[in-house]
Amino acid sequence: MPLDAIPVVVVHSATNQIGDNAVLSGNAPVLLHEIAELTRKLLDSGESSAIDLRALPLTPADLDWLREALGQGQVAATLEAEGESTLSETICPGVWWVTHHNENGAVASEFIEVTFVPELLKAHPDDVRIGLEHLDLLISDLSNDSVST
């Protein structure tokens, strides 16, 4: 049974509608300082870092606030591996918002990565080698084909 088949109704109470103040904890703006610090480190030493958003006391509204503040940059990549992962650069180049979903579509982990390119996007030399083998195979097929025609 899909989860939405369970008839749960969210009742928005008056305080909920007063606005985001009801659920914002004030912990998100502080994070901007940390992100700035990590960005400085990236520029100075080239060292990448990450913030585990699940390890911090952030409400869903805090996360929305942060997401909105950092915005959506030019690059967004999707990885299909045991559930979808999205890696999108924010309007601050080098600051990436990384969300891993599991097979059920639930968020399994969520990070802010401060790096030129997220590790997950780079191809590993071992995998590149396998790709090369495949290319060689394609090429040899090509010459086989030309012989037969």
Next chain:
Amino acid sequence: MQGPLIDTLARQGVTRRAFMKYCATLASMMALPPAAGRAMAEAMAAAPAAAKRPSVIWLPFQECTGCTESITRSHSPSLEGLIFDAISLDYQETLMAAAGHQAEEALHAAMKANEGKYLLIVDGSIPLGLDGAYSCIAGKSNLEALKEAAKGAAAIVAMGSCAAYGGIPKANPNPTGAVSVSDIIKDKPIINIPGCPPIPVVMTGVLAHFLTFGSLPELDGKGRPKAFYGETIHDRCYRRPFYDQGKFAKTFDDEGARNGWCLFELGCKGPVTYNACATVKWNGGTSWPVESGHGCLGCSEPDFWDAGGFYKALSMPADPLKMVANAAVVGAAAGVAISFANRGKKSAAKSAHETTTLADLEK
């Protein structure tokens, strides 16, 4: 199975990126810094899967099979499942096809063939009353079976709160004289994986650690792997900001409850409970008790059944019998509870909390 783990996984259709993603998530669950995810991925990818396919023997004692239910939920199509395949589960009553004498033979054959090397997993507590007659398998008391199997084990995993601390069977008045594994076995390394039931991925995570590093993870004072039990539910609870602001739900259907405020006054034991629910969640990451609107019961701590009541705030006196006699005191304590709405007062909550071993408030 040969070659590094990553090759084994690749043969099963798991890509390197899927594996890196798994490690990043595992690191987050283990409360490790994000960079640890990459280090783990490298170590685990290179680890030889072949040499270390240890024999695992799983003995069920005084238990409800909830722990087995939980573990099997983790692992049909998922990556943890594949890592789980890297062990040889030689005896598990619920999962094995063999029964009766056949099963007993499998058990003894595995114990003999892997003497000194197998990993023994135990779920359930061990009753000592009536010479152990309360729980027997194949005519042998749990006590005898545990001692026999422990002798040749490299290490023992006490799976679930019953094996780790006695659990429900040990709850007052403990009619069967139930005790934990560590109450009986003193000469083997014992890893406690408490929880009622434990989170599936914690179990597979400990196994992954064992397989990749060939060693047991670091344990805390209660014998639990620090990686998963290093922080309290409260430390990573998404309702924590409301606790810090002193915003509490007072009933399960009031304004505060609807706004998702802190459940401390409704009896949440998150502040004294070390477990990974707040990050790992349950049912494949769908939700977890506090997210569903119910406080933490403290199920991964010793004697949580006798901690004074699931719906009583931690700062209230714990002994339910005394509660009746001292109704006036209870009223006073309820008032005090409200002022505990900040971290600095943790120790005040501790002294107000009478007998329970749960009151491990200092982090």
